[in-house]
Each structure stands twice: as structure tokens, then as C-alpha cells.
Amino acid sequence: MGLNDLDDLRRSYSNPLLGWEPIHVSFLDATQVANILANPLNYHDFPLDYAPEALDKIATLTNGQPYLVQVIGDLLVQHYNRVVFTKHQEHGAVFDVADIQTVVDDPKFYDTAAAYFEGVWNQVTRAVYKRNDLW
Numbered sequence: 248m249g250l251n252d253l254d255d256l257r258r259s260y261s262n263p264l265l266g267w268e269p270i271h272v273s274f275l276d277a278t279q280v281a282n283i284l285a286n287p288l289n290y291h292d293f294p295l296d297y298a299p300e301a302l303d304k305i306a307t308l309t310n311g312q313p314y315l316v317q318v319i320g321d322l323l324v325q326h327y328n329r330v331v332f333t334k335h336q337e338h339g340a341v342f343d344v345a346d347i348q349t350v351v352d353d354p355k356f357y358d359t360a361a362a363y364f365e366g367v368w369n370q371v372t373r374a375v376y377k378r379n380d381l382w
Contacts, residue, residue, distance in 0.1 A: 275311035
């Protein structure tokens with residue numbers, strides 16, 4: 248039987264012979280969320296920005312979970328590109344709370360974020376199964 252979850256893969260990928268060490272990624276605080284979204288790596292002249300209230304909303308909605316922060320940021324850029332380049336409508340260079348709500352209300356958010364939610368659910372059910380197996 249092959250490897251079938253991240254816990255199994257972690258054991259093989261953390262092998263020092265492969266030159267890869269696991270990095271613990273924790274939840275981000277509001278300042279870190281703002282920094283990551285407003286200053287994407289390798290894009291020092293990134294033309295889009297966020298209203299402070301929008302950054303607060305993202306930090307609150309995601310509780311600083313890095314993958315969900317990334318999903319919202321990516322979907323916001325897709326939303327901007329669709330509005331400006333596909334629909335040829337005006338959109339300012341600053342995302343606001345309404346933009347965040349539009350992205351979060353779109354079913355695409357849940358389709359994209361499903362990997363995170365499924366992973367959490369799998370961890371919970373696996374932990375419950377193991378606990379029940381001990382009784």
C-alpha cells in the first residue's frame with residue numbers, strides 16, 4: 248500500500264539525505280497577514296493594494312491561516328483581472344471590504360479552500376477514531 252497522507256509523506260521528505268527539513272508554519276497575526284498580502288515576494292512594484300479594513304477583514308475571516316490568506320489574495324487578483332480586463336469595467340487599485348465579501352461569497356472560494364477544510368476534517372476524524380480505538 249502506498250503513502251496516502253501528509254503525515255506519511257513528512258517522514259520521507261524530512262530525510263536529511265534529500266536536503267529538505269520541515270518548516271513549522273504557524274497562524275499569522277494581523278500584521279503578518281497585511282505584510283504578506285501588501286508586499287508579495289518578487290513583486291516590489293505590485294500595483295494593487297488593500298484598504299486597512301480589508302486587511303483586518305481577511306485576518307479575521309482566516310484567523311491568520313496562511314493557506315486561506317493566500318487563497319483570498321489570489322482570488323482577489325483574479326476578481327480584479329476579471330472586472331478590469333474581461334468585463335472592461337473600472338476598479339480602483341485598492342481592494343476594500345466589499346471586494347473581500349465578493350470573493351468570500353463566491354463558491355469558487357470554497358472550492359479552492361476545500362483542501363484546507365478537508366485536511367482539518369480528516370485530522371479531526373482520524374484523532375477521534377484513534378481515541379475511540381483506545382477505549
